[in-house]
Each structure stands twice: as C-alpha cells, then as structure tokens.
Amino acid sequence: MRPERPLLAVDDLVVVYRGGPGWLWPIRHAPAVNGVSFEISSGETLALVGESGSGKSTIARAVEGLVRICSGAVRLHGENVTGPVRGRTPDTKRRIQLVFQNPDGSLNPRHSVLTILSRPLSIFRRLRGAHLRQAAIELLADVQLDASYLARMPAQLSGGERQRVAIARALAAEPELLLCDEILSALDVSVQASVIALLRRLQRERGLAYLFISHDLSVVRWLAHRVAVLFRGEICEQGRVEDVFQPPFHPYTEMLLAAVPRLDGGSMAPPPSATTGAGPERTRAEGCPFAGRCPRRIGPICDAEGPPFQQLRDGHAIRCHIPAGELASLQTEPAMPAAPAFAATTSSV
Amino acid sequence: MNAAAREALTVSGLTVAYRSDAGWLPVVEEASFTVREGEVLGLAGESGCGKTTVAYAMLGERRPGSRVMAGTVLLESQDVLAMPERDLQLLRGARISMVPQNPATSLTPTMICGRQVMEVLEYHRIAAGTAARRRALELLEEVGLRDAPGAFARYPHQMSGGQQQRVVIAMALAARPRVVVLDEPTTGLDVTTQWRILRLLRQLRDRFGTAMLYVSHDLAALAQICDRIAVMYAGRIVEVAATRVLFAAPRHPYTRALLAAVPSLDRPPEAEPALKGSLRRDELPPGCPFAPRCAFALPACAVTPQALVAIGVGHEAACWRWRELDGGLRALAHAD
Ligand SMILES: Nc1ncnc2c1ncn2[C@@H]1O[C@H](COP(=O)(O)OP(=O)(O)OP(=O)(O)O)[C@@H](O)[C@H]1O
Ligand SMILES: Nc1ncnc2c1ncn2[C@@H]1O[C@H](COP(=O)(O)OP(=O)(O)OP(=O)(O)O)[C@@H](O)[C@H]1O
Ligand code: SF4
Numbered sequence: 247m248r249p250e251r252p253l254l255a256v257d258d259l260v261v262v263y264r265g266g267p268g269w270l271w272p273i274r275h276a277p278a279v280n281g282v283s284f285e286i287s288s289g290e291t292l293a294l295v296g297e298s299g300s301g302k303s304t305i306a307r308a309v310e311g312l313v314r315i316c317s318g319a320v321r322l323h324g325e326n327v328t329g330p331v332r333g334r335t336p337d338t339k340r341r342i343q344l345v346f347q348n349p350d351g352s353l354n355p356r357h358s359v360l361t362i363l364s365r366p367l368s369i370f371r372r373l374r375g376a377h378l379r380q381a382a383i384e385l386l387a388d389v390q391l392d393a394s395y396l397a398r399m400p401a402q403l404s405g406g407e408r409q410r411v412a413i414a415r416a417l418a419a420e421p422e423l424l425l426c427d428e429i430l431s432a433l434d435v436s437v438q439a440s441v442i443a444l445l446r447r448l449q450r451e452r453g454l455a456y457l458f459i460s461h462d463l464s465v466v467r468w469l470a471h472r473v474a475v476l477f478r479g480e481i482c483e484q485g486r487v488e489d490v491f492q493p494p495f496h497p498y499t500e501m502l503l504a505a506v507p508r509l510d511g512g513s514m515a516p517p518p519s520a521t522t523g524a525g526p527e528r529t530r531a532e533g534c535p536f537a538g539r540c541p542r543r544i545g546p547i548c549d550a551e552g553p554p555f556q557q558l559r560d561g562h563a564i565r566c567h568i569p570a571g572e573l574a575s576l577q578t579e580p581a582m583p584a585a586p587a588f589a590a591t592t593s594s595v
Numbered sequence: 596m597n598a599a600a601r602e603a604l605t606v607s608g609l610t611v612a613y614r615s616d617a618g619w620l621p622v623v624e625e626a627s628f629t630v631r632e633g634e635v636l637g638l639a640g641e642s643g644c645g646k647t648t649v650a651y652a653m654l655g656e657r658r659p660g661s662r663v664m665a666g667t668v669l670l671e672s673q674d675v676l677a678m679p680e681r682d683l684q685l686l687r688g689a690r691i692s693m694v695p696q697n698p699a700t701s702l703t704p705t706m707i708c709g710r711q712v713m714e715v716l717e718y719h720r721i722a723a724g725t726a727a728r729r730r731a732l733e734l735l736e737e738v739g740l741r742d743a744p745g746a747f748a749r750y751p752h753q754m755s756g757g758q759q760q761r762v763v764i765a766m767a768l769a770a771r772p773r774v775v776v777l778d779e780p781t782t783g784l785d786v787t788t789q790w791r792i793l794r795l796l797r798q799l800r801d802r803f804g805t806a807m808l809y810v811s812h813d814l815a816a817l818a819q820i821c822d823r824i825a826v827m828y829a830g831r832i833v834e835v836a837a838t839r840v841l842f843a844a845p846r847h848p849y850t851r852a853l854l855a856a857v858p859s860l861d862r863p864p865e866a867e868p869a870l871k872g873s874l875r876r877d878e879l880p881p882g883c884p885f886a887p888r889c890a891f892a893l894p895a896c897a898v899t900p901q902a903l904v905a906i907g908v909g910h911e912a913a914c915w916r917w918r919e920l921d922g923g924l925r926a927l928a929h930a931d
C-alpha cells in the first residue's frame with residue numbers, strides 16, 4: 247500500500263544532549279530521543295504528539311540536521327542525509343523546511359518581513375525585484391496578512407503574526423517536507439482554520455508532506471493521516487489517526503485523550519485522571535518508559551522488561567505488555583471520554 | 596465569585612496606539628474592565644486584536660513604538676500609567692507580575708534557570724541564600740517540572756519549549772504578587788501539563804486571593820480557569836460575561852462564531868468555517884468593527900458605532916442586534 251521509497255525515513259534515531267551546564271555537578275542526560283523510527287510519504291501528514299519534554303522538537307531538529315545524532319539514520323528519498331545541515335546540498339536544504347516552535351528565536355529582529363521572506367525567495371527560487379515582492383505579498387496573503395506587513399520588523403508584530411511570518415518563510419522555499427513544530431499554538435481558531443486550509447491545499451496541489459507536532463489533539467484528529475505518540479523520547483504507539491484515536495489505546499494515549507478539555511456548554515472539567523500515578527522519573531534504562539505513571543500497570547514485568555511492539559492492522563503498533571485485545575476490552579467502556587453536549591455525532595471516518 | 600471582593604485592577608478607557616507611516620494607529624480602543632481579588636478574568640480574541648498590548652499596559656510597560664493615548668490602569672488605587680519608571684520597577688514582580696507570550700526571550704540565556712528564579716526571590720527580598728534555593732526548587736516543582744533539580748541547573752537553551760515556559764511561570768509567581776498577568780501561558784503545552792498549570796493557578800487564586808488577567812485565544816483553557824471572560828475584536832472589548840454565561844448564552848455574533856469554530860475531537864471541522872475571512876485592520880468600518888465578517892450585519896452596522904451595553908447581570912455586549920439574535924447560537928450550532 248505504501249510506496250517503496252518514502253519521502254522521509256527516520257530509522258532508529260537516538261539523540262543524547264551532551265555537556266552539563268558546568269555548574270556544581272555535571273548532568274548526565276538520558277537520551278532525549280531513543281530508538282525512534284517512522285516514515286512519511288509525499289502528500290502525507292504524520293502527527294507527533296506527546297507531553298512537554300518528550301522529544302518532539304528534538305526529532306524535528308534532528309531531521310533538519312540541527313542537532314547531533316548519536317545513532318540512527320535520516321533518509322530523504324532513500325538518500326542518507328543524517329549529517330548536520332551544513333553538509334547538505336542547497337537542494338536538500340530547500341526540500342526540508344522547519345517552522346520553529348518559538349518564532350521569536352528564528353526571525354532576525356533586525357530584518358523587515360520583506361527581507362526575511364526575500365532570503366528563501368532569492369536563494370531557492372531565484373526571484374528578484376518586482377517578482378520577488380509579488381511572491382512575498384502572495385505568501386503573506388496565504389497566512390492572512392496584508393502587504394502593509396512587508397515593512398514591519400518582528401518586534402512590531404503580535405505573537406500570532408510572527409508565527410505566520412515564520413510559516414510563510416518556510417513555504418517560500420517550496421519544500422517537499424514541512425516540519426511544523428507547534429505552528430498553530432499562537433493562533434486563534436479562525437486563523438488556525440485558514441492555515442489548516444492552506445496546508446491542505448498545498449498538500450493537494452504539490453504533494454507537500456508534513457511532520458506535524460502539536461499538543462492540540464482536536465486538530466491532529468482531523469488533519470493528520472497517521473500519528474506517532476511519544477513518551478520520554480520513545481514512540482509508544484503509532485498508526486493511522488482513526489486507529490490511534492480509538493481503542494485499543496496504549497495506556498499513555500488513553501491518558502492523553504482523556505485529558506482533552508471539552509467545550510461542554512459552559513463547565514469544562516477535564517478528568518483529573520490526567521495526573522494520576524505521577525510517579526518519579528524513570529531511573530533505569532530497562533522496562534517500560536511509562537511504568538512509573540501507568541494506571542494500567544500489570545506488575546514487575548513492566549519495570550523489568552521493555553514491552554514489545556504489537557503490530558495491529560494497517561501499521562498500527564502499540565508498545566505494551568498488555569495484549570491489544572485485552573486493552574481494547576478494558577478501554578471501550580468507562581475510559582472513553584463522554585461526547586460533549588452539542589457534538590452531533592461521533593464520527594470514526 | 597464574591598462580588599464584595601475588592602477590585603485589584605481597574606482599567607478604564609484604555610486606548611493604546613502604535614506609530615505607523617500614517618501617524619498613531621490605535622490598536623486598543625476604550626478598553627474598560629475590572630479584576631477583583633481572587634478573580635480570574637479571561638481576555639480572548641483573534642491574533643492581532645490587541646491582547647498583548649492590553650497585557651503590557653497593566654504593568655505600565657510600553658512596547659517600542661507604542662503610546663497610551665488615554666485611560667487609567669489602577670492597581671488597587673494607584674494609576675500605573677502615571678507612575679515613574681523607578682516606582683514601576685519595584686512594583687513589577689512584587690505586586691503585579693507578568694508571564695509574557697514569548698517565554699524564551701524573557702529568560703537570560705547565560706544564567707541557569709534556577710538562578711533566575713532565585714534572583715526574583717532575592718530582588719524582592721522574599722528569601723536569600725539556601726532558603727531562596729529551596730524555594731526556587733519548590734516553585735519549579737509546582738509548575739510541573741518533574742526533575743526540578745535538573746531543571747534548576749540547566750540553561751534555558753537546554754530546556755524544551757514547554758519547560759522554558761514553565762520556568763517563566765515560576766518566576767512570575769515567585770514573589771506571590773497580588774495581580775498576575777498571563778499572556779498565553781499554556782499555549783503549546785500538552786493537555787496534561789496545561790491541566791497542572793491551571794490547577795496551580797486556581798490554587799493560588801483560592802488560597803491567596805491572587806487576581807489574574809489570563810490572556811489567551813484558547814477558549815478551552817479559558818473555560819477551565821476564568822471566572823469571567825472579556826472577548827476582544829479589533830482592539831475593542833465586544834462582550835463580557837461570567838464564563839458559564841458566555842459559553843451557554845453568548846450574545847455578540849463574534850463570540851458566537853468564535854465558539855462555533857473551536858475544533859473538537861468528536862466531530863470534523865465544518866467545511867464552511869463559522870468565522871469567515873480574517874481581521875483586516877486596514878479595512879475597519881467606522882461603525883461596528885465586526886461588520887465586514889458578521890453573518891448578521893445590516894447595512895447600518897458598518898456606520899453605527901457600537902458600545903458595550905448591559906444586557907444581563909454582569910453581562911455586556913457591543914451589538915445593537917443582540918436582542919433579535921437571541922438563541923442564534925443554537926441555530927448556528929445545530930444547523931445540519
Ligand atoms: N540543548 C539541550 N541540552 C540538554 N537537554 C536538552 C537540550 N534541548 C532539549 N533538552 C531536553 O531534551 C528533552 C526533549 O526536549 P524537546 O525540546 O525535544 O521536547 P518537546 O517534546 O519538544 O517539548 P515541548 O512540548 O515542551 O516543546 C527535554 O527534557 C529537554 O529538557
Ligand atoms: N510596534 C508595533 N508597531 C506597529 N504595530 C504593532 C506593533 N506592535 C503590535 N502591533 C500591531 O498591533 C496589533 C495588536 O498586537 P498585539 O500583540 O496586542 O496582538 P495580540 O492580540 O496579542 O495577538 P496574538 O494573539 O497574535 O499575540 C497587531 O495587529 C500588531 O500587528
Ligand atoms: S507495559 Fe506496563 S507500564 Fe508500560 S504501558 Fe503497558 S501496562 Fe503500562
């Protein structure tokens with residue numbers, strides 16, 4: 247079903263941040279990303295979800311070549327591009343674009359919006375003069391900003407406007423793969439909807455692929471084709487979005503979904519189950535990474551042995567000692583969140 | 596909410612402009628609201644509507660190129676907009692503090708995070724030395740950083756986006772200010788981390804009577820923490836109501852569209868967006884600013900200025916058609 251050679255293949259990626267802060271004691275860092283593998287085809291959206299600090303941005307930076315990879319490989323169209331971004335050809339650089347989680351750090355405060363957009367337009371698309379300006383105006387229009395923004399400096403933009411300029415800059419290069427690190431988080435629902443429509447259109451027209459990092463599961467549910475759920479640097483569940491968002495869930499996915507706040511005609515109480523079993527950090531390398539906080543923990547085996555990936559249908563994989571069938575029957579009844587008051591139907595596509 | 600509680604923050608007629616080629620361009624107009632002790636007021640609205648501009652004004656802080664054209668911001672009884680910078684510096688962090696929208700840029704890159712929290716405690720003479728260190732560690736733990744000693748000893752660039760954000764929250768809460776202004780404090784945080792932060796804020800409010808202005812475009816987050824919510828459009832407050840009322844019976848067409856546009860886990864987004872187009876400040880009509888996008892606009896709306904009027908107990912809206920449009924949300928939400 248999936249093409250032979252995916253656009254992007256990440257294979258057994260391990261990233262360890264080195265160097266303590268040089269303060270009283272050196273810090274030994276656990277791997278920020280540990281044995282992560284996934285593929286993205288042209289025209290496909292893979293969402294990456296997981297709690298703060300789970301390694302999402304690190305994965306995006308590794309694909310872009312901005313952090314040192316300890317082991318594993320990153321392949322673009324089958325070609326190994328694992329090294330740092332400096333060693334990549336201009337064409338490879340163009341093909342993969344990253345929109346950073348925090349646009350403030352990535353927009354040069356001394357450059358106007360026009361200058362910021364000009365760089366990729368001139369380097370990758372060789373545009374000049376009036377053509378360049380026109381292309382910049384079109385890019386801004388795509389993110390709901392008018393031409394008057396060309397002359398603004400980043401400090402003269404609101405948070406969401408800066409984020410949109412960062413999106414426009416990445417699209418200026420006409421990439422094949424866009425790494426989107428929380429690109430919607432500073433945007434309100436209506437601008438969000440128009441950026442989502444833009445991403446969909448580009449995917450339809452140009453086969454653009456996305457690695458879509460987001461904390462917003464309600465957006466992920468309807469935008470992504472597949473989802474990888476990350477916990478402490480390891481993927482614990484992966485599969486088509488419709489499979490991941492219904493039982494059987496990995497116990498961590500179950501917890502994440504249960505915590506999604508709902509607009510429930512006024513009162514909105516997320517289940518406090520979100521914080522149950524808030525155990526200590528895992529200290530040993532063996533065992534299930536989720537063991538310290540897992541509400542469905544079955545016993546010492548969870549601490550002692552790394553659980554296997556159980557392969558289910560259509561590439562759906564769950565990494566847990568509990569057999570998937572058992573998880574499904576445990577999870578179908580009360581653990582499923584109740585439908586909000588004004589939702590028409592629960593669609594499962 | 597205890598209506599008799601004292602007002603911690605009283606804003607009247609706040610108008611802020613930015614310098615542009617065409618002169619001073621107002622981005623916040625005539626904003627008025629109060630936040631009482633032990634109350635959380637939400638400020639919601641579209642990207643670019645002026646939320647951050649309002650937030651900064653609460654601390655008497657001026658963003659480059661901006662100017663307060665009119666209005667007062669009373670912190671208890673002192674107008675922060677009329678105070679000299681020297682006095683403001685003593686105020687900030689101690690009596691009123693802010694969690695800015697871009698956490699990374701408010702941290703010092705060359706100092707470990709724990710030290711930065713300690714400095715707040717020491718600057719405001721809350722604690723010093725080992726006591727400050729202990730308190731800093733506690734604060735880092737309270738904001739949900741699981742490995743607090745690890746977080747303490749790291750430089751900001753060694754933290755993930757959400758971790759930096761939480762260090763900034765810890766700093767803002769360190770001196771237990773009476774008023775906290777939070778600008779998108781939980782955006783980009785996963786649901787469980789967000790839930791912990793909101794719980795922490797609720798505890799502060801309940802235990803210490805801290806007043807908060809909580810700025811966010813995220814209605815789900817606002818619904819969980821706010822006692823009341825003010826909705827802004829194009830620099831103007833268009834509706835204010837108790838949270839429950841706002842979600843159950845919104846009156847302003849913008850609020851209605853905003854609520855209808857919230858993505859849900861259970862139903863796919865509408866093919867036809869509830870809120871068409873985007874906020875174009877260069878095309879604002881002299882009357883109701885929402886007229887170009889309003890599904891209920893009459894020709895007269897674009898030329899008739901709208902002001903907030905009381906339409907219920909503690910409920911105000913700036914739309915002259917609010918009475919006619921009663922029950923309109925239900926029609927919108929259930930149009931299938
Ligand atoms: N330069 C660094 N040095 C040391 N540790 C780091 C560095 N950058 C990140 N880390 C750590 O690696 C882990 C993963 O960070 P990453 O930024 O990938 O998380 P994330 O999933 O993107 O989180 P968030 O949702 O908060 O942005 C975190 O625990 C973080 O503290
Ligand atoms: N220095 C400046 N000069 C000119 N215009 C500015 C300046 N700073 C902000 N603006 C404009 O003022 C408006 C309000 O900005 P503000 O940052 O208050 O918006 P916001 O509601 O916080 O938006 P967001 O949700 O995107 O952060 C925006 O349209 C912005 O472009
Ligand atoms: S292996 Fe054990 S600890 Fe890990 S998710 Fe499954 S039940 Fe929970």
Ligand code: SF4
Pocket residue numbers: 847848849883884885886887889890891892893896897901913914915916917
């Ligand atoms: S005044 Fe008219 S345009 Fe404005 S919100 Fe009301 S109906 Fe819509």
Ligand SMILES: [Mg+2]
Pocket residue numbers: 302303304347427755756757
């Ligand atoms: Mg991140």
Ligand SMILES: [Mg+2]
Pocket residue numbers: 404405406646647648696778
């Ligand atoms: Mg803002």
